[in-house]
Amino acid sequence: MSERSVSKQKRGKRWYTIFAPEQYDRAELGQTVADEPEKVIGRTIETTLGELTDDAGANNTKLTFKITDVGSDSAYTEFVKHELTRDYLRSLVRRGASKIDATITVLTTDDYRVRVQPVAFTTKKADRSQEQAIRRIMIDIIEDAAAERDFKSFVESAVEGRLSSAIYGEAKTVYPLRRVEIQKLTLEARPEEVAAEEEAAVDVDEEDVAVDED
Numbered sequence: 001m002s003e004r005s006v007s008k009q010k011r012g013k014r015w016y017t018i019f020a021p022e023q024y025d026r027a028e029l030g031q032t033v034a035d036e037p038e039k040v041i042g043r044t045i046e047t048t049l050g051e052l053t054d055d056a057g058a059n060n061t062k063l064t065f066k067i068t069d070v071g072s073d074s075a076y077t078e079f080v081k082h083e084l085t086r087d088y089l090r091s092l093v094r095r096g097a098s099k100i101d102a103t104i105t106v107l108t109t110d111d112y113r114v115r116v117q118p119v120a121f122t123t124k125k126a127d128r129s130q131e132q133a134i135r136r137i138m139i140d141i142i143e144d145a146a147a148e149r150d151f152k153s154f155v156e157s158a159v160e161g162r163l164s165s166a167i168y169g170e171a172k173t174v175y176p177l178r179r180v181e182i183q184k185l186t187l188e189a190r191p192e193e194v195a196a197e198e199e200a201a202v203d204v205d206e207e208d209v210a211v212d213e214d
Helices: 001-009 049-053 086-092 126-149 153-161 162-171 191-208
Strands: 014-019 028-034 044-048 061-070 073-085 099-101 104-107 113-122 178-188
Touching: 014 061, 028 073, 044 049, 044 073, 049 061, 073 104, 073 153, 099 126, 104 126, 113 126, 113 153, 113 162, 126 153, 126 162, 153 162, 162 178, 178 191
Parallel strands: 014 073
Antiparallel strands: 014 028, 044 061, 061 073, 073 178, 099 113, 104 113, 113 178
């Protein structure tokens, strides 16, 4: 047996305890195993808001976290996705009523790019112009919220229901609503990724500029 194989066997595998981000009080999310700390980076773990807050009523909200840092026996995460369960969303659908949804991509004040998918359920069938007006309100409120908040605050406003409440309060003046939810929120790019994309886009634009050599 080679020295490398013996060394690897001695090193073995280690269990790492996974912790939620600071805004969730570093709650323990579970454990993962790896033979090298670097292999833990990038792994994701899913839980529910109910499990984090000991509130069974919040089990219809799924949260996904991604490991971004590893200590000696600890793995630390960042939030990457909030999503309502399909069963819960199906329970909100009513025959003869409208379901109005949208997909909006926004940039928070600290340059996190986030995709948000709100949904509104009316009490009865709305007409096309009313649906368009409600969708416009959704888009405007979410864009304004992102323009005023950093990533952490923006996520909290969505997960805790403040964002959907703001949409409900304004959109119900267009047509009676039964419920508004943020059905999904996904982190698309971190600040360094956004900056790299912008730099690449500038480089391409400069290459496309015609130069008069006469």
